[in-house]
Amino acid sequence: MSDKSNKKPRLTRKERARREFLRTTALAAGVGGFSLLQLLPTLTHSAPRLRPPGALDEQQYLASCIKCGQCVQVCPVEAISLADIFDGQGQGAAYIDARAQACDFSCDGLQCVLACPTGALTHEINYAHQTRMGFARLGRPGSCLAVQGEGFHGLIRGPEYQGKLRFEKIDRWNPIPINQHPFELELCDLCIRLCPIEIRRTQCDSGKPPSGDINQCPPKPAIAMERIESEGKATHYRPVVFEGCVGCGVCEMVCPTAKPSIVIDIRKTADDSAEEAQV
C-alpha cells in the first residue's frame, strides 16, 4: 500500500497513474462490496420487524421509506424506533418493539401515517382497525395465567418497566406509564381488557365512539376469553384471537408472564390465519 517514494527516486507519471488505477479499483471493490453486504441481512430476512401502522409489504416498505424518522417524532407513546446497521436495508427504517412499547393507537388519528412523507406508511388507511401489522397468537399457552385459571394483582411487568398506555378513564389525551396503574384481577384478562380494538368496540357498544366518530368503530372483534371445560379441575380460560386483530402488540406488551404468553406474528394477518386454518 505505502509508496516508497521517500527512498526511491520519484515515481514516473505512468507508474503513478498505474497505482492510482489500482487504488481506485480497490476503492470501487471496497465500497461496492460493502454496499452489497448490506443487502444480506435483508435478503436472508434475518431481522423480521413489526412495522408501524400502514406499512406496505416489507420490500415495498423498505424501498419507499426515506429513513427520516418523522413517524418516530409524532408517536405519543414513543413506540417507533429506527433500526441500526444490522438490519441491512432496514437501517434507518421505522419498527416497533412491541414487548418494549407497543402501538396503542392513543393518537387516534394514525399520526405516523400522516407524518410519513413517502407513503411507506400508506395514506390509504385512517383508523386503527384498518391496519394490518401482524396477528396475535397464544404462543406460550403453558405460561398464560388465564389458562392456569389465575388472576393478576399489582403492576404489569413491575415498577421498573417504562412502557406507556392511554387509559381513557384516567386521561383521555395523554398516555401514562403503566407502572402507575396497578390491577386487581380475579382472572387475568389483561390482553383482552387493554386491547385497543376491544376498547374501541366497548366504547362504540356503549354509544360513545372515540372522538364521536362512528368510523372509529372496529367492525370485527380482535380477542376474547374462551372458557375451556376440563375434567374435574377448576375452570380454565384462554384468550382467542379473531380476525379483527391488527397486530398492534399491546397484548404482547402487557402480558405479565416473564416471557410473553401471547405474541405477535409479524406481517401475518387475519387473512393468512384463515387460509392456514382452511389448509
Place this chain on the structure above:
Amino acid sequence: MKLGKYCVTVMLGKHLKKTPPEKISAPAKALHQHKKENGEIDKVKARKEHEIYRETHNKKWRRRRWASILFANLLFLVSYALDIQILEGSLTASRFLGFHMADLNSALQVVLAFKEVLINLLIGFVTILLMWLLLGGRTFCSWVCPYHLLSEFAEMIHIKLLEKRWIQNHTFNRKARTGFYIFFALLAFVSGYTVFETLSPTGILSRALIYGPTVALLWVLFLLTVEIFYSRRAWCRYVCPIGLTYGFVGALSPLKVNYNVKDCHHEGDCRKVCLVPHVLEWTVKGRAPEINVELGPDCTRCGMCIDVCPTDSLKFHFKGLSKKP
C-alpha cells in the same frame, strides 16, 4: 454555455488540460501575456504577501459555514427534543414549519427503488431543488452536511500528519464518483432497495444526532480514519453521490464563486485548501479563458478559497445581483 458543459465533464472526472489558446478571449490573452512579461519581478513579494495573509487573516466564511452546519443540524435535534416542531424529521426528509422537504439524492433513491413518484415526496423534492438552485447546489455539502464538518476536522489532522511526513496522501481517479453514482442508481433500481442510504454518512450522522447514537456510526468513524491516514477528503471527493446530485443543481445556479484573473498572483493557495481543486483550474497561470470566469458546478461554495486569497481575486457572485469587478 460551452464552458458550462466543459465544467460538468470536469465534475464527472475529466482530466484537466491546458486551456487551448483558441478558447481564451482576446482581453484574457493580453492579460496573460502581460503577466508573463512582468510577473517574475513580484514573485518573492507575492509569496511573502500570501504567507502573511494566511497567518493573519480571519477565516470569515469558514466561521459562518460552521455556524450554518451546526445551526441546521441542531435545529433538527432541538425541534424533536423540545417538541417545538420547527424542523421535523432528519436530513433525508423533513418538514420545515409543516412544509415538505426531501433530500434530492434520497428522493431519487426512493423513486428508483420504489418505481413510483409520491406526491409529498415530489413536493419536498421540488422545494429543495428550488432552494439549492438559488443557493448554489453543492452549497448543501459545505453549509449543511454534518459529515462535511467532521471531514474538515479529519482533513486538518491529515494535513498536520502530512507536514510531519508521517503519512502520505493517496489520490483516486475522480471518475470513481461518477461510477459510484451510476452504480448506486442502478443498484436501487435493480434490487428495489435504497442501498446507498445504508452507507450514507450524511443520513447516518443526521439520524444519530436526532434519535440517538447507533452502531452505524462506526462506519462513519472508519471513513474518517481513512481520510485522516490515507486519502484526504476521500468520501466527498471520490464517492458521495449526494455531492454529484447537488453538483448538477449547482451547474444551473446563479450563485457561484467568481475568479478575476487581474490581481491574482497564481500562488495556488486556493487550490491547496479546496475540497475540489479542479474547479480552480482557471487560477493556474495562463488558463483563465476570460478575465472573469466562474468556478465549475462541483464547487461547494464553501468560501475557503475566498478566505485564503490575499488579492480578492475570488468572490461570491450572484448572477444579476452582484457586479463583477
